[in-house]
Amino acid sequence: MGEKFDVIVIGAGPGGYVAAIKAAKSGLRTAIVENRRVGGTCLNRGCIPAKAMIHASSVYKEMQEGGRFGVAASDVSYDYGKIVAYKEETTDKLCQGIEQLLKANAVTLLSGKGTLEKGKVVRVAGEEGEESYEAENVILAAGSKPLILPIPGLDLPGxxxxxxxxxxxxxxxxxxxxxxxxxxxxxxxxxxxxxxxxxxxxxxxxxxxxxxxxxxxxxxxxxxxxxxxxxxxxxxxxxxxxxxxxxxxxxxxxxxxxxxxxxxxxxxxGRYPNTDGLFGDNVELDMERGRVVVDDEFRTSMEGVYAIGDLVKGMQLAHLASAQGVYVAERIAGKESSIDVHTVPGCVYTDPEIASVGVTEDEAKEQGIAVKTGKFIMSANGKSLITKEERGFVKVIVEADTDVVIGAQMMCARATDMIGELVTAVVNRLTAQQLLKGMRAHPTYNEGVAEALEDAVGEAIHVMPKKKR
CATH class of the missing domain: 3.50.50.60 (FAD/NAD(P)-binding domain)
Structure with a gap:
């Protein structure tokens, strides 16, 4: 039997490595198990490489369309091999950064396949053999893998x-x-x-x-x-x-x-929980449709064992997994939670970008919540006109009687960056008036948020008045 730890995390993706570092910062003796490169799907095969490809392809598209701004470029081309190399370079830098963070915070990195055994023992099978480690607490953060539907022909090489x-x-x-x-x-x-x-x-x-x-x-x-x-x-x-x-x-x-x-x-x-080899022969956690069942504290049916991220029910998002990792590490350390794991922003990195948080207008109606909506069409936004953006908008949903912001949907340039302001508002139940107290710089895309908030409470300057019924 190897060393004993306060916390062992299985999986070094965005949920696992964040949980490990947070636990270590709280003074807990922590180890993390990973059989591939740290960073998980997000850094190596998902979020980061995809966004790098999006950026590279967008640069190419912008160069082709430079004539809209009076900038002519002839014979614009790309080297796909160099785009792939740029993607890999981006991933490599972030993975190296995670390795350095784990080392700097004294988190022990155990290379190999991690398997949960009875008694909160974690067996690690690596290139040099197997070793087992005991833990007071185990956090399962093994992530997910692509889902393949049972459709004839999906096993073909192409x-x-x-x-x-x-x-x-x-x-x-x-x-x-x-x-x-x-x-x-x-x-x-x-x-x-x-x-x-x-x-x-x-x-x-x-x-x-x-x-x-x-x-x-x-x-x-x-x-x-x-x-x-x-x-x-x-x-x-x-x-x-x-x-x-x-x-x-x-x-x-x-x-x-x-x-x-x-x-x-x-x-x-979609993606499916990656539970292959995660549980030993005598370990039977409560499961539902391939996912690990957890309570509100992310505790599984085995005492002292937690599960987060794509292993559990809910949205499969890197930032949600990280938030859950922080939550669990803080609870294990006996601290109050510093993060709300229920208000989750959703982002799509198309052009224009898409971002949302909280409820939509339709969802509010379904839940019987009386709401007011504010909307601003971004074609009237100065920064959007400068950059010749496609059609887009910012929409906010506020409670009818309190003006508390309970949802927002955006489709515009920089939406994924701007949604953070609305996440803060929803989590803290801020009103439209409280958000409007902060002055926004001009010209910026973020002015659209203020315009939508003003529209929700009937004070919009750059929005045509709503017709009275």
Whole structure:
């Protein structure tokens, strides 16, 4: 038996490494187990590499469209290999930073596959053999893996997950994406910007169906304008490999069979908890649909064992996993929680960006909450006019009787950066008037937030007055 720790974390993704560092800062003897590179899916195969690809493709698109600003550039091109290298460089720097943080905070990094055994023992199987370690507390943060639906043909070599798409050394000529969620629309934006013919096939009636309906409608129009074919309410039946090496996605749309062929098919229908090898033979935690069941404190059915991130029910987001890691580490250390893990911003890094928090207007109605809404169309925003942004808006939802902000939805430039202000407002139950006390600089995209807040309380200056009924 190896060393004994106060806390052992299995998984060094955004939930795990944050939990480990937070525990160590509280004076707890902490170890973290990881069988791949630290940073997890987010840094190595998800958020960061995807956003790097988005940025690179956006730069290329902006250079092509420079004539809108009187800047002409001829023979604009890109080197896909160098874009991939830039993506890898970005990932490498962040992973190295995490390794240094773990070391600086005296967190012991155990390299190998971590398995939870009875008695809060963690077995680590690495290249040099196996070793077991005892812990007073164990935090399970093993993350997730791409979900593959039981559809004929998804095991063909040209059907990729997001992990495999990142490994391509050449840009696809054409791509069919199964799924219309966040992963799908972000990859569609990247490859359409780079000249790839992209088709999205989504089973639900609209794209990103968990977000505000107006956002979904606007996004569909923008993506179609950029040459992306979109099929919603489309049920995929199978994928076939053609004699010419192409792959055909066969789906039913409006009761008719439709066939779309491409060089590759991307399966982007979500992710599934990564519990492979996580539990020993005699360990049986309460599970529900493949997820670890936890209570409000993220405690599992085994005493002293917690689970966070993509392993548990809820949104699969890196920042949510990190917040849950902080919460659990603080509770283990006997401290009050410093973070609200229930108010979660959602972000989509398309162009324009999309961000939301709290409830939508429709959700408020469903819950019987009387609300007022404020909306500002960003085509009237000075900064948006300067940068010639696509159609966009900022919408806020406030309680009708108190003016407390309970939700916000944005579709505009820098939305993912600006949503933080509204998250703070929702968490702290701030009113529209309290937020409006802070002066906003001009010209900025953030002025749109103030305009929407003013519209909600009937004080908007740059919004046409609402007609009285």
């Amino acid at each position: 059907v990729l997950t997001s992990d495999e798409l990142f490994q391509l050394e050449e840009r696809p000529e054409s791509l069919v994406i199964i799924g219309g969620g966040v992963i799908s629309v972000e990859f569609a934006s990247v490859y359409a910007n780079l000249g790839c013919k992209v088709t999205i096939v989504e089973a639900m009636p609209r794209l990103i169906p968990n977000m505000d309906k107006e956002i979904s409608q606007n996004l569909k129009m923008i993506l179609k304008k950029r040459g992306i074919d979109i099929h919603t309410s489309a049920a995929v039946q199978r994928v076939e490999q053609e004699e010419d090496g192409q792959y055909t996605c066969v789906f039913i749309e409006k009761e008719k069979e439709v066939r779309v062929s491409a060089q590759y098919v991307l399966c982007a229908v």
